[in-house]
């Protein structure tokens with residue numbers, strides 16, 4: 001089944017490029033940039049990938065991203081991810097990046113964007129993988145800081161297809177970012193947002209009604225609100241679900257409890273994605289395979305999930 005799932009043509013609509021930084025590349029970049037790391041070796045770092053919640057993961061994710069310093073580093077990160085896409089028949093990808101993770105430690109916006117954009121362009125030309133980059137605001141920071149990030153991005157508007165919202169969800173509702181999303185949409189960007197990963201269904205309502213998002217990232221807690229479920233089904237609003245992420249971050253205790261197939265069978269437009277594949281134990285195929293192993297996902301269900309990912313593309 002793994003090989004069959006791997007060969008299925010699919011799109012990835014929810015992954016963070018910084019979350020594809022494998023420990024081996026992290027160590028190589030630390031050496032290249034002469035950065036001392038707190039972990040003895042790759043195995044020690046990998047063994048630290050045990051999380052009780054989103055925040056514990058984010059603390060390590062932001063620490064890991066510190067090895068990314070030059071345009072070449074951002075290129076290498078993205079190129080390594082695109083190689084994985086090629087190997088798993090991901091024919092289209094819409095990755096996130098978090099500019100504030102880098103600009104806040106003094107890396108110029110154009111250094112980050114230059115490396116990512118060049119790799120995505122090479123991916124289109126050399127690997128035949130189409131793509132569209134999503135600029136994501138960090139929700140644990142202020143709306144003013146998000147506005148400044150949008151200001152920095154506007155001169156490069158052709159490099160993005162959408163804006164998103166990620167990082168620590170609880171205590172940072174979508175309403176906090178209503179004005180910056182209004183401005184981003186008026187500048188022609190599509191909006192998406194993480195909502196209902198750890199946060200309550202109310203955050204999904206806010207993301208839909210206030211941020212006017214076209215896709216819900218995660219959204220698995222929608223199942224707690226029947227009226228919301230009905231809206232998501234009626235309007236066919238896609239959910240970019242990340243099964244391995246949800247179990248690694250204890251949103252579900254075990255993959256056998258995941259609700260993605262229940263949602264699929266109720267008519268929700270759910271898709272399968274890797275989120276932060278270097279940290280959560282696998283890329284898209286591994287996520288599909290876990291659904292087969294623990295939830296008995298059939299070939300027909302896998303085909304519908306893959307078709308949803310192709311249908312839910314923004315570009």
Ligand SMILES: Nc1ncnc2[nH]cnc12
Pocket residue numbers: 016019054061166167168169194197245275276
């Ligand atoms: N799963 C996730 N949720 C929120 N922010 C993130 N940033 C990277 N991965 C994330």
Ligand SMILES: [Zn+2]
Pocket residue numbers: 014015016166194217275
């Ligand atoms: Zn995510």
